[in-house]
Amino acid sequence: MGANKPAPLRVRSLTAGRPPTARPPKSISRKATKRLINKHHQLEKQRLQAVVRKDKAAEAAITAEVEALGGLARYQQASLQGQHRERGGDSSRVLMQWLGLYDAKNKPTAATAKAGSVGLSPSAPLRMLEVGALSNDNACSISGYFDMERIDLNSQGPGIKQQDFLQRPRPRSDSERFHIISLSLVLNYVPQQSDRGEMLLRCLDFLYEPGMMPAQCSEVQATVEAAANKTVAEYFPSVFMVLPEPCVANSRYLDEEKLTTIMSALGFDLLKSKASQRLVYYLWLRTRPAPSVAPRFPKKELRSGPTRNNFSIVLQGT
Numbered sequence: 001m002g003a004n005k006p007a008p009l010r011v012r013s014l015t016a017g018r019p020p021t022a023r024p025p026k027s028i029s030r031k032a033t034k035r036l037i038n039k040h041h042q043l044e045k046q047r048l049q050a051v052v053r054k055d056k057a058a059e060a061a062i063t064a065e066v067e068a069l070g071g072l073a074r075y076q077q078a079s080l081q082g083q084h085r086e087r088g089g090d091s092s093r094v095l096m097q098w099l100g101l102y103d104a105k106n107k108p109t110a111a112t113a114k115a116g117s118v119g120l121s122p123s124a125p126l127r128m129l130e131v132g133a134l135s136n137d138n139a140c141s142i143s144g145y146f147d148m149e150r151i152d153l154n155s156q157g158p159g160i161k162q163q164d165f166l167q168r169p170r171p172r173s174d175s176e177r178f179h180i181i182s183l184s185l186v187l188n189y190v191p192q193q194s195d196r197g198e199m200l201l202r203c204l205d206f207l208y209e210p211g212m213m214p215a216q217c218s219e220v221q222a223t224v225e226a227a228a229n230k231t232v233a234e235y236f237p238s239v240f241m242v243l244p245e246p247c248v249a250n251s252r253y254l255d256e257e258k259l260t261t262i263m264s265a266l267g268f269d270l271l272k273s274k275a276s277q278r279l280v281y282y283l284w285l286r287t288r289p290a291p292s293v294a295p296r297f298p299k300k301e302l303r304s305g306p307t308r309n310n311f312s313i314v315l316q317g318t
């Protein structure tokens with residue numbers, strides 16, 4: 001009965017035709033999230049090695065494997081889920097706390113809540129470049145204090161520009177520079193050690209020079225100062241950096257001292273740091289102008305041992 005009745009026309013939701021990245025991520029378990037992230041890092045490393053060996057067949061096979069896992073988009077979804085599970089929220093909350101805009105319980109202070117609620121973002125004087133942005137609603141984005149520019153190799157949606165920071169055209173004037181650059185869990189994602197160094201060097205171009213920040217006069221500026229009881233110059237220009245803890249705690253080639261030496265050679269002092277079980281957070285304040293000669297930091301073993309990892313940051317010098 002009714003065998004020949006035409007199937008009713010299904011009304012498809014508007015989101016149905018969008019690329020997979022625009023759909024809400026399918027939730028996966030904590031273990032599966034971790035496995036996927038680790039596998040992705042491992043494959044990206046192998047792909048890079050294949051590129052260096054000029055082994056086209058291996059490169060294609062590894063690329064296919066990455067795609068079969070869901071590619072960068074799936075990895076980003078896993079990272080977003082990881083953010084919520086492993087860290088009880090996004091890393092930018094740590095920055096907000098350091099700036100005095102979040103309280104000790106990691107909640108917005110009254111002044112911050114006010115800034116957010118009156119929607120000061122478009123005119124907010126503090127310019128932030130978020131490299132490797134997975135969403136447009138992290139703590140900094142919704143605070144109202146920052147005029148955000150978000151970029152990622154693979155944009156997850158509106159408000160995130162698809163761009164490789166290493167290819168971003170260099171600024172032609174201060175209007176294209178920033179008070180702060182966020183590199184949260186980005187350096188560890190970059191497969192090549194010299195590209196990690198290049199990323200840090202590039203930050204110098206995209207940040208204001210110390211003491212050369214544009215005049216700040218708006219209401220937001222006053223609110224920042226009142227909330228944090230600091231002047232803007234005490235926090236900016238700066239780099240907010242987050243890394244998996246083993247990158248500095250258990251690497252053959254990098255420890256906190258070496259990282260501090262590299263950053264110091266680039267003109268930064270360590271203003272704030274914090275370690276959680278899995279992550280390390282740093283706020284590097286730019287206190288000196290860019291060095292006239294690009295510093296050189298080759299890969300050099302600092303500590304050995306079979307259980308150590310090979311994470312390193314290399315600066316090739318001029």
Ligand SMILES: C[S@@+](CC[C@H](N)C(=O)[O-])C[C@H]1O[C@@H](n2cnc3c(N)ncnc32)[C@H](O)[C@@H]1O
Binds near residue numbers: 164184242
């Ligand atoms: C592990 S996710 C981290 C995202 C987020 N910032 C966080 O703290 O969870 C790393 C992101 O960095 C992005 N990324 C890596 N290298 C990049 C580059 N050169 N330019 C822009 N984005 C990059 C990747 O596409 C990826 O989405």
